[in-house]
Amino acid sequence: MDRRRFLKIAGVGASGILLPVYGTPVTAAQLTNEGMDARSKKALADVVLNTARKAGASYTDVRIGRYLNQFVITRETRVENIVNTESFGAGIRVIADGTWGFAATNDLTPDGIAKAARQAVAVARANAKYQKEPVQLAPVKGVGEVSWQTPIEKNAFEVPISEKVDFLMEVNNAAMVAGADFINSTLYLVNEQKYFASSDGSYIDQDVHRLWAPMTVTAVDKKSGTFKTRNGFSDPVGRGYEYLDGREADKIHGQTVLYRNSYDMIEDARLAAQQARAKHGAKSIKPGQYDLVLDPSHLMLTIHESVGHPLELDRVLGYEANYAGTSFATLDKWRSGKFQYGSDKVNIFADKTQPGSLGAVGYDDEGVKTKRWDLIKNGILVNYQAIRDQVHMLDQKESHGCCYADSWSSVQFQRMPNVSLAPGEKKYSPKDMIRDVEKGIYIIGRGSYSIDQQRYNFQFGGQLFYEIKNGEIVGQVEDVAYQSNTQEFWNACSAICDSSDYRLGGTFFDGKGQPSQVSAVSHGCSTARFDKVNVINTKRRIS
Structure with a gap:
């Protein structure tokens, strides 16, 4: 699937969201595979660092990344789309002759990644002809081998698709029962598995998780032929699936609008339908x-x-x-x-x-x-x-x-x-x-x-x-x-x-x-x- 076709099918439609997601379509089960281990990544990183140094680079860094995406799109009583993608490769950045060079590859073999490292140096030297002043890098002390992970309680990728669909159907039903004419709701999940290594002496392994649960609720006034919408109040977060458990919501003036550590999407859908309907009777503001x-x-x-x-x-x-x-x-x-x-x-x-x-x-x-x-x-x-x-x-x-x-x-x-x-x-x-x-x-x-x-x-x-x-x-x-x-x-x-x-x-x-x-x-x-x-x-x- 090429990027243009993917973006075309990935549009959420009435919510106005176009999700720029990249990668190869995979099964939901493949998203939970462990992928390449840190030791193998370090071995490839060392190939890059050594190759670039021998080719004349004064500085090198390499990012070996596995990028996972999943979103589930629904509308009223049906599922519009389910997409799972994976993208895996390496980006290599160098300074040679005082100038940046960059190359990337998805050939993660020692020969493939060494070739990309030499290409990055060649790009830097070609760019150097047009560089007026050399790159000045602020110093960074190498940290050795370290790791970091988004603190999550529940990995959203491990939740079965059927459970996610059932949840969104419950969200949609709550809105329709409360007076909505239309609703679309989405779960969008991201996992970035990023390994960074540099000639400064750092080997950093990070596992980053993000989640978003947008929705748009529409209420139609059949007499006037007009419609009003209210989007959901979920916040995109760097958290796991626990964000959707709805444990903490405060009410301000009778309106459930404040969500801190979790989000009650079902209650928000119900309230969104009522508020979208109420917009039809609201007076127009005086400037x-x-x-x-x-x-x-x-x-x-x-x-x-x-x-x-x-x-x-x-x-x-x-x-x-x-x-x-x-x-x-x-x-x-x-x-x-x-x-x-x-x-x-x-x-x-x-x-x-x-x-x-x-x-x-x-x-x-x-x-x-x-x-x-x-x-x-x-x-x-x-x-x-x-x-x-x-x-x-x-x-x-x-x-x-x-x-x-x-x-x-x-x-x-x-x-x-x-x-x-x-x-x-x-x-x-x-x-x-x-x-x-x-x-x-x-x-x-x-x-x-x-x-x-x-x-x-x-x-x-x-x-x-x-x-x-x-x-x-x-x-x-x-x-x-x-x-x-x-x-x-x-x-x-x-x-x-x-x-x-x-x-x-x-x-x-x-x-x-x-x-x-x-x-x-x-x-x-x-x-x-x-x-x-x-x-x-x-x-x-x-x-």
């Missing part, structure tokens, strides 16, 4: 300035687009513009030490160690141990996201550990780590925040959005909107979107709930690069308030 109370399920996307992307160093420097443009947050703003990105309430950090997050790994794809660092401190821009060959541009000597490739066949480069808004320090709940709002809108869930090529001027929608008057929610509203610019918006942040409200959202498919790659990234925050933000009515009137 104007409102105080916005933004739930983490919504705010995560605003963080991603207005903070995560503009603080990627390659965008700042103009080296990268694909998918998400460049950045307004230029080096002169950072060097001043005074650029007020947000209010003094705003503390935003990067962290690839957060448990349960999509970006959590022990080491990045350059063998750098992952960590947490500040991006915005008390509203001031203090740092960016950078990897080994970039940090010298910031006069820093240590990589931030945020290098990633979406496949063994892709070259690794700087990718967004988990980027999160720190919670407030004082005890403060969403209910407390709503009581302090005189005229506002409470927004839940991510919707459509638009942001310019400098990651500055933007517009965001959501899934659910509730009008706030004099400290109380007075009803559901529709046709809401807010407009602002990045600096104005974050400087309007006046309050953030405490850590008891902190939740992780995220995306499986953050696009970047050319050729394009995707990465999985989480964004954590507590409910936050933004004062006097411009709200527009998105309803189109047809005369």
Whole structure:
């Protein structure tokens, strides 16, 4: 099956999700095979390191990767598709004559991988003719032989397909009984088995698991011929199948919208049907300035687009513009030490160690141990996201550990780590925040959005909107979107709930690069308030 045909059959349809999954179709049982052991991988890695050194490389790393994917797609009472794929091979990166070279192969024999190593060196030497300055790598001390695994309780790949289908059928039935006209639901599972070795002396074996359970529920008003939808409130997570056991859900104003350590998809489907139906009777918002109370399920996307992307160093420097443009947050703003990105309430950090997050790994794809660092401190821009060959541009000597490739066949480069808004320090709940709002809108869930090529001027929608008057929610509203610019918006942040409200959202498919790659990234925050933000009515009137 070629990539084009696979992508065609892998579209989830009404949910608008197109899953860029790569690999050869396999059986579900093959996904649980152990694969190549660490000793065999080390032997192949040593072939690469020795071959590249003899060919003239001053630095070499190799990633031997086995990438497994499974998704189960359903709609109402039927299964639309079940896909299992496996991709296995090695990517080799070298520096020769001061320049990067890369080659990849799925011929994982000593001869096949040695040939690819020599090819990578040849590519580097060809590139060196056009290199103006030699690559400057921040030093990394080799860690020897180590391993890391996503802490999971239940491997989702080991759960029988029949059990997953039965579960999704129960989800769909709950929505239909509650008043939905249509529903599609999906389970999407990822396992990255990645072995990294480098001439620095590292041999790192990692087993990374991710899970996502999206759904879209639709309610039709037959009188008007219109329809309303509500997407599920599951978060894509770096966890196992235990995430779907629904053990912990809190209710806010009678709405089950807060899921922390697990997700009740059946209950959410039932509620989604009711809320999609209720949208037909919700009044249309009156445009104007409102105080916005933004739930983490919504705010995560605003963080991603207005903070995560503009603080990627390659965008700042103009080296990268694909998918998400460049950045307004230029080096002169950072060097001043005074650029007020947000209010003094705003503390935003990067962290690839957060448990349960999509970006959590022990080491990045350059063998750098992952960590947490500040991006915005008390509203001031203090740092960016950078990897080994970039940090010298910031006069820093240590990589931030945020290098990633979406496949063994892709070259690794700087990718967004988990980027999160720190919670407030004082005890403060969403209910407390709503009581302090005189005229506002409470927004839940991510919707459509638009942001310019400098990651500055933007517009965001959501899934659910509730009008706030004099400290109380007075009803559901529709046709809401807010407009602002990045600096104005974050400087309007006046309050953030405490850590008891902190939740992780995220995306499986953050696009970047050319050729394009995707990465999985989480964004954590507590409910936050933004004062006097411009709200527009998105309803189109047809005369």
